[in-house]
Amino acid sequence: MPRNPFGNELFLPVFLRVMLLIVVGLLAVLVAQRRSLRVWRRSTLFLRARTWLVIGPLFVLAVFIGGFVAFLLATFVVLQGLSEFVRVAGIGRPYAYLLILWGQVGLLVAALARDFFGFLPFGFFILLTLVPILSGRVEDAHRQVADTLVGYVFVGLPMAYIVFVNSAETWGLNFLVIVTVSVAVADIAAYAVGAVLRGPKLVPRVDPSKTWGGVLGSLIGATVGVALLWPAVPEEWSVAAVVVLVLVLAVGSVWGDLTESFIRTAFRTEARSTLLLGYGGVLGRVASLLMAFPLCYYALILVGKLVG
C-alpha cells in the first residue's frame, strides 16, 4: 500500500539532501564551464542536469511512497532497461518478450512471494528453452538463449533484488536510498575526477574512457554519498559494515559501468535509447546500480555474520 512520505521521518532529510546535491552539482558545473547561460542551455551537461532535476526528486518520492508507485517506477526501469538490452544484443522478438515478461514476474515474486525468489534464474532458463523447442528454430538458439540470460542476470534480476531487499529487510528502505543515491554520486564523481585527474587507463580495451582517476572519484563519491545520507544509516550497522559498504559501492559502481561497456563492445553497438535527455538510455544510468546493489547487500550480510 502507498504510504504518506511525510509520515517517515527520513523523507525530508533525504529529499532535501538529494535536492541540495543536485543544485550544488548544477552550480559546480556552471562555474566550471564558465559559459553564458544561452550556450550552456544547449549543452549535454545542461540536459543531464535537467534530467537529474526530474529523476532525483521523483525517485525519492516514489521510494518513500512505496506500494504500487514504487512498483510502477521499478516496472518502468525494467521495461526500458531490458528493451534497451534487447536492442544492444540483437535479441529476437520471442526471446525479448519473454525477457521483459520475466523481468516483471521477478518484481512480483520479490514483492509477494519471496520464497520463490531463488527459483527466478532457473525458471527463466526453463522458460527460454521453450522457444526453440516449440518453434523448432534451433539455429543460433543457444546464442539467443545465452544472450537473453545475460540480459536477465544483468538487468532483470538485480531490479528484482532491489524490490526483494526492500521488502525482506527491516532496513531495506534505508539501504535502497543509501545505495541508489551514493551510486549516483559515485558515478558523477568518477566522471568529474576522472576528467580532471585522468591517470592511467583502467582497461582500455573494454572502455578507453575509464581511468584510475575515475576509480578514485568513485570512491570519493561513494564516501560523500554515504556521509550525506548518514541519518538514514540504521543503528544496527557496525562501523566496519559501513566502511565495507562504501568500498563495495565504489568498486561495484565502476564494475557495473565496465560491464555495460564490455557488453556494448562485445555486441559492437553504440545503439542507445533517447529516453533520458543528455544521457541516452536507461541502461547506462542504472548499470552501476544493478551491479552495486546485490554486491553491497551480500557484503553487508557477510560483514554482519563475521562481525556479529
Add this chain to the structure above:
Amino acid sequence: MSEREQGPAGGAGRSRRRGRTPAYAWARTPPARLVRGAVQYGALVPILRFISPFTVIGKRNLAQLKGPAVFVANHQSHFDAPVCLAALGGRIRRRLVVAAAADYFYSNAVKGTAASLALGTVPFIRQGGGSRESLQMLKDLAKSGWSVLIFPSGTRGSGASGFKKGFAYIAVDAQVPVVPMYLHGLDQVMPKGSFLPLPGGVVIGIGPPIPPGDDYNELVRKAEAGVAAARTVVKRWEAG
C-alpha cells in the same frame, strides 16, 4: 495508416457495398469527442509515455498555427499515429482527424469504430474512385476547421521522400498550411510485421508550417524537404 496501405477494399459495411466511403461523422460529434478526449488524456497518452517516452523538438512551431493544418510525417509503425497525437498536444488533437488505411483499420466495424472513437481516424481509400472521395472528405474536413494527419510516404519503413500527392491536394484546395514531422525510433518500437511493441524512447521533430501555395508538386517537394530538415534536427539532437 499510410496512403499506400489504404487499398481498394476500402470502406466498411453498408457504405462499402454502396461504393461510398463511410465518413464516420459520428466520431466528430461533441459526445464522441468528449469520450475521445477522456480516452486520450486518461489512457492513451499516459500508456504511450510509459512504453515509449517521447521527446518533441520544435513544438514552438505549432504556436504559429492559428487554424487547421495538414500534418505529414514519415511512416514507421502502427504506433506512429498515437505518438503523433500525443506529441501534438491537446489544442491540436481536439480537432484533428487521422487518415487511416480503410482496408486495414476499417476491415471490420469493431476495429473501425474503435479507431475512430479512440484516435479520431477517418477511413482513407487509396486506389480507385474511392480515393477521390476520401480526399474530398478530408478537404471538406480541413475547410470546416479540422486538421488532418497523414502519412504520405506510401508504406511503413519509408523515409522522408517519395511522398504521394494526396496531402498536397488537401492543403492547396483547402488553403491550409502543411506541417512536416519526423518520427524517430518507432521502427524499433514496433517494426513492420510485429504485433507487440518493444518499449523504447522516441523523438519527434516538428518543422515550421509550410504555406500551401497553389502548386501541388511544389508543395510535395517542400514537404519532403521539411521532413528531411526535421530529421536533421532530430539526428543532431540525438548526437548531443
